[in-house]
Amino acid sequence: MPRRSFLRGAGATLALPFLDAMRPLMAAGTSGSLPIRIALLYMPNGVRPDRWTPEGDGSKFKLSPILSPLEKHREELLVLTGLQNKASFTGDGHYVKTGGWLTGTTITKTTGSDIAAGGISMDQIAAQQLGRNTKLPSLELGTEPVATGIDTNVNYTRLYASHISWKTSTVPLPCEINPRVAFDRLFRTRSKGGEKQAADDKSVLDLVSQDAKRLQSKLGSSDKAKLDQYLESxxxxxxxxxxxxAALGAGENLAPELLKKMDELDKRISKAMGKASREEELNSMARFDHGEHCRIMMDLMVLAFWSDSTRVSSFMFGNDVTGRNFSFLEGVNGGHHDLSHHSNDGTKLDQYEKINRWHVEQYGYMLDRMKEIKEGEGNLLDRSMVAFGSPIRDGNAHDPKNVPIVIAGGGKAGLKTGKHVTYDPGTPLCGLWINMLETAGVKADELGDAKDGLRGLT
Known part of the structure; x- marks a missing residue:
């Protein structure tokens, strides 16, 4: 069996997870080993600083109140304290921090569309090398449309709030926010004509069912179980x-102008979108259950890694400066950005902390799913480095020093996890990005203000 086999059906291509039947070819040296993946999860608006940092250093640490939902993953975590992106010190507000989170550079100040990050983001450096052997070089996901207009408080275009991935210094990669379109990018081919409309209306698994049955008849019991688990997921x-x-009116959340940018959108989804206006799109997305939206997107990332459709992915829980209302959380009454500007008011700080903790819980959900998936002698998380953080520490102060950052997984890739590591103030965040790149086998001599990776991680 080839290292990467495909189940093919009308309008669908379903990549397989790694099976024991593929081991002989891997042992022969065609792929060397199971792949290493990089995931980057972005949380907007910073954290409540006095409730983020763990107590104690090294392996003898106690998770903070905000990070406590990750207790069962304690041995797979690296919590890092003291890191910063020096290039983001210039310029007020959020945008300089967001735009340069993965590049380590200073964005160009502009109120127009001529945005520039000044460098390539680390995920795209990884995609250039790791993406050569996968269906998608990288996968960028989010939950909110690209922000527009000008933030007159700081005189920056709001476009910067929506992008953390930069293919070149002047080409940001927008996040796909529609789960159906993201699913189709992974598992469907674009319809070329009306004759494939019927196939487009079927489940992807229905389209490949006969091929799946034939393959299962040739597999051992272990591989059959793996394949069943994958297909059910x-x-x-x-x-x-x-x-x-269906709850949103069969996908009315896409506006016509977005359709032009989605080259993988098939005929059925285009028809479902109709002639929705931008205002209709925003209203529809507002009715989308935010928690389920986030979890579906993270599940898509897990499927993309599991099937080796991509080895690099990022997810934005929301645009920076997002005003998303978190009143669905008990004890929270208001928007995220407003509560992040707490002015040290105890009531606001408590609500801010609950929003932070909610994001950590969603992160933990993704780690749970990855750990459930067996791969080789371990699980999917063992060979994936999943970073979670924000480019500012305290949303009230827009503080770019000592940024909140956690890494999970990567134990079988070479990361030494189960630690809280405190670095000297001023240590470059980009040193961590270099660690992750090199652990994944990507050459990275320097990035931003970092000339090398951080000590003690690998």
Whole structure:
């Protein structure tokens, strides 16, 4: 069996997870080993600083109140304190920090569309090398449309709030916010004509069912179990996407101008979108259950890694300066950005902390899913480095020093996890990005203000 086999059906291509049947070819040296993946999860608006940092250093640390939902993953974590992006010190507000989070550079101040990050983001450096052997070089996901207009408080275009991935210094990669479109990018081919419309209306798994049955008849019991688990996970995500789409009027959340940018959108989705206006899109997205939206997107990232459709992915829980209302959380009454400007008011600080903790819980959900998936002698998380953080520490002060950052997984890739590491003030955040790149086998001599990786991580 080739290292990467495909189940093919009308309008669908379903990549397989790594199976024991593929081991002989891997042992022969065609792929060397199971792949290493990089995931980057971005949380907007910073954290409550006095409730983020763990107590104690090294392996003898106690998770902070905000990070406590990750207790069961304690041995797979690296919590890092003291890191910063020096290039983001210039310029007030959020945008300089967001735009340069993965580049380590200073963005160009502008109120127009001529945005520039000044460098390539680390995920795209990874995609240039790791993406050569996958269906998608990288996968960028989010939950909110690209921000528009000008923030007159700081005189920056709001476009910077929506992008952390930069293919070149002047080409940002927008996040896909529609789960159905992201699913189709992974598992469907674009319809070329009306004759494939019927196939487009079927489940992806229905389209490849005969091929799946033939393959299962040739596999051992262990591989059959793996394949069943994988196919059921695909089916589960597909069901949830369809349920959310139905609740939103069969996908009315896409505006015509967005359709032009989605080259993988098939005929059925285009028809469902109709002639929705931008205002209709925003209203529809507001009705989308935010928690389920985030979890579906993270499940898509997990499927993309599991099937080796991509080895590099990023996810933005929201645009920076997002005013998303978190009143769905008990004890929270207001928007995220407003509560992050707490002015040391105890009531606001408590609500801010609850929003931070909610984001950490979602991160933990993704780690749970990855750890459940067996791969080789370990699990999917063992060979994935999943970073979670924000480019500012305290949202009230817009503080770019000592940024909140956590890494999970990567134990079988070479990371020494289960530690809280405190670095000298001023240590470059980009040193961590270099560690992750080199652990994944990507050459990175320097990035931003970092000339080398951080000590003690590998």
């Amino acid at each position: 695909v089916r589960e995500v597909e069901r949830r996407i369809e349920a959310e789409a």
